[in-house]
Amino acid sequence: MKGKTPQEIEKLKKEKEKKIRTWTEDKIVISKDWIEDERGQIGRNIIRGGVYMCALGENIGSEQGELRPVIVISNDLINTSSGNVYVVPLTKNLKRKVKKDTERQVVRDKDGRIEYLDEPKLQSHYFLKTDKYDFLEYDSAAMAEVSRAVSKIRIKTHLGDLLPGDLKRISTRLEWVLGIKTSSRKK
Template sequence: MTTPIVRRGDIYYADLSPVVGSEQGGLRPVLIIQNDVGNRYSPTVIAAAITSKLGKTRLPTHIDIYAQKAGLAKDSVILLEQIRTIDKRRLKEKMGHLDEGTMHEVNTAIAVSFGLGVATAGEREDGSVIG
């Protein structure tokens, strides 16, 4: 099996099992957040879990994505507090790619998740708080 050409912002289905405790698992969509140099040369990628359960507690690390824009079956939420390094062999079908505006929101949520101090508080279109 050949390894896919993976780009930052791509959404793939990935097999995240096995898991422990509250980790997101199973076959689910993930967002590739690793830089493209790492994506090209490393056998692993850094990815964030995506869920279609929209009723989860809203956190500043959650980014809404619309199904038709992301190549998914349902509107979903990127969980940027659920970030993992996974082997590329876990990646299955490519579903889509996020636009630059959504990736800017992702970058802000990553900064919040990692406590980088570069994120500024603000509001999304839906009124939820960033930062």
């Protein structure tokens, strides 16, 4: 690992192992719940464009984990007939574009700090704001590049629903991530 001492690396490894062991215990409980209620889980009314809390667990590298909000992006036929749904995780860590002047130079404020635009730095992200979606605890970025299928048993509380235009823009980013479209920068 870049810039870390061997002791720091060992500490991080032990922390990760502890988190994975805890998640494994939790996953066993969740798996047993699925076995007891498979039919009920498949029949759950989970909708496209819904924002839900989801137990993504402990993962590896930059895979999104933990209990976090996700957007269900799979179509409603799958959502009503399958035990899995496809989701786009949200993060409260907004990576913004750096503001540049007409000569493409980075703009700084009077204190010398870099100024940022209120738009995603990454083409695969889409911002959702709490002033529009008051059910979100934080302004959030939908991260299409880490989308994944999850079992419905991982889907917890329904927080709210996205407006069709925002869902379309997130779908466009997902299409770009999957190579279906060449650009996700549609307004």
